[in-house]
Amino acid sequence: MRSGGVITQEGFRLDGGGDSLVFLRSAQGAPRLAYWGPLLGECTPLKTLAALRDRPLGGGMLDAGEALTWSPQAGEGFTGHPAFIGHREGRAVIVQLATVRQEVASRSATILLADIAAGVALLVSLDLDPATGVLAARTRVHNTGAGPLTVDWLAAAAFESPHEDLLTFGGRWAREFLPERHVLGSGLIVHENRTGRTSHHAPPFLVVGEAGFSETRGEAFALHLAWSGDHRLLAERLRDGRVQIQAGELLGPGEVILQPGEAYVTPTVYLARSASGLNGLSDRLHPFVRDTILGGRLRGRPRRVHYNTWEAVYFDHDLASLKALADRAASVGVERFVLDDGWFRGRSGDHAALGDWSADPLKYPQGLTPLVDHVRALGMDFGLWVEPEMANADSDLLRAHPDWVLGEAGRSQPLGRGQYVLDLTRPEVREGLFSQLDTLLSAHRIAYLKWDMNRDLTHAVSDGRCATHRQTLAVYGLIDRLRAAHPGVEIESCASGGGRADYEILRRTERIWTSDCNDPIERQWIQRAFSIFFPPEVMGAHVGPRQAHTTARSASLRLRVTTALVGHMGVEADLAALTAEELSDLAAGVTRYKTLRGALHAGRTVRLQHPDRGCLAQAVVGEMQTLVTAAQVETPRQVTPAPLRLPGFEPRASWRVEPLEPPRHPRRTQRGGPFLAEGKGLTVTGALLAHVGLPLPILRAGEIAAFLITREES
Secondary structure: OOOOOEEOOOEEEEEEOOEEEEEEOOOOOOOEEEEEEEOOOOOOOHHHHHHHOOOOOOOOOOOOOOOOOOOOOHHHOOOOOOOEEEEEOOEEOOOOOEEEEEEEOOOEEEEEEEEOOOOEEEEEEEEEOOOOOOEEEEEEEEEOOOOOEEEEEEOOEEEEEOOOEEEEEEEEOOEEEEEEEEEOOOEEEEEEEOOOOOOOOOOOEEEEEOOOOOOOOEOEEEEEEEOOOOEEEEEEEOOOOOEEEEEEEOOOOOOEEEOOOOEEEOOEEEEEEEOEHHHHHHHHHHHHHHHHHOOOOOOOOOOOOEEEOHHHHOOOOOHHHHHHHHHHHHHOOOOEEEEOOOOEOOOOOOOEOOOOOOEOOOOOOOOOHHHHHHHHHOOOEEEEEEOOOEEEOEOHHHHHOHHHEOOOOOOOOOOEOOEEEEOOOOHHHHHHHHHHHHHHHHHOOOOEEEEOOOOOOOOOEEOOEEOHHHHHHHHHHHHHHHHHHOOOOEEEEOEOOEOOOOHHHHOOOOEEEOOOOOOHHHHHHHHHHHOOOOOHHHEEEEEOOOEOOOOOOEOOHHHHHHHHHOOEEEEOOOHHHOOHHHHHHHHHHHHHHHHHHHHHOOOEEEEEOOOOOOEEEEEEEOOOEEEEEEEEOOOOOOOOOOOEOOOOOOOOOEEEEEEOOOOOOOOOOOOOOOOHHHOOOEEEEHHHHHHOOEOOOOOOOOEEEEEEEEEOOO
């Protein structure tokens, strides 16, 4: 063992982010997590902790009880869902692991476990981030036997939870990140995704916490499997009452067959603990994403205001009209003009031409250069929409290469938007796609790619074997190669909106398109849940048209602008349809974003709880400035709104509160109003903000209040 960690005969301890994790040795098999909580004292004996974790055995169980370790195995007497399931050409593999080697440092550990008779070895890797206390865990399985080993399931980790309240996330297209509460009874709750992307309906995120945990209260543990393909999350109540949580890649039949000496490694699962509810989890996860997942590359870089053409022109591209849109976008302060779908050869709708990545000669007789040059002359970057992993059945690409479709030859498969998935596991397909994209980026001064994926994987088969795992790795490889060739190009992860939102895709992108829905009412819900795991600077948030494309609901410009203000702001509406007053108000909102983005994109996101459940409030807390918003997404249940309490401000410091454009009401709705609601500022202490709160104006459904709070010098 390396020195540096707290290691005894009983186990080892990792410290980071103000927390300690203690893993105790098991009689056989992997270590078990015995403690995850506040930092332990230097002299805390692990022997005492081991004694505290002893459990009595009840009747009807094996003599040794349930061996719930970090990698529990059926062969060790574990009757819950095992961490490894496999076979050798149909013959059962009974796994009984023994520790071969263990290396522990102050914040990391690797444990090699092996069963010589079964020909199976597992390497468990644990890395605890010193600043945030976020734990990264993965497991590698080696085939040390004489014949092939089929891996049916391998959990990245099996976390023993002290709690049973679950928060999972569901949803659908245009309604992503829908939180769902469960109390785990007996048996299993399983969330599986088989779409070949992280999905809209079952994204790989989960929170488990003490009963009634909320945004501000209760111990809670977050779990995220960083993988852009199929996955499985499970929570299980064992018969002895304990709760285990597992996460791993969902493998198809025969998808991973290891020949002697080969290995398979799981995606990384990230876990974090909070003593103060969901906001405490964000306090750990956001800086971890900024510094570790993103590698600090967005720190100090202003997130440029986007204009996206989709909801202005759809497929109807006309160079003169697009130049006019660019002129208007620049006039309101936009910094990046993104040309969405419809620009390439033969693209008049979503039924044809996908895969033919050159400018349509009818729409762009001189290619994209005149538009790119016009946009850049206005002082904006130029961005472009692509969907490289797909091709329409009606495309020159598939007419030339029908065998490039992912699937089994000779079998028909359902289309999605008239398109198929391309088989990126094949070198010639990857090379063909890279060549097209590389040529496009080399020929034009393109600063940004909106990388979309609008179709689930259905026949995910290549060379007769399940291929989702290889396809996902090939997507990563294609993006990595393009980034290496064009390091200045930023990439947005989009999959029909938020269908590919995870930490692994974010390692190689700079933005996630949160949802195809620009309705600000829906966006308030979507962005709130998304913000648990992701910081605001990667959350694509656009000001859409007055009537939302996806819901047909109308909303005020003020609600649309303020909702987009708290993310990476953009505009996605026909600017030619806006009045002069609306353009002026939009420009003012863009200016406000530019003024605040330095604070917002380095600050804390705090989701606030208002007594009215239809009032969604949050604060983005910067070092000197804080933006507070309260959106009324439903008709209020009471006539007069309760104050909005704001915890977390230094109690004795003075803070200046300024309302931002208070709503204007007819007298019959609000007769008189609180001081702040009339547009006047106020200086208060942090203690009063926490215990008394801010008086809100009367907000009708679809209205929003916003406040800017600035620390005053003493």
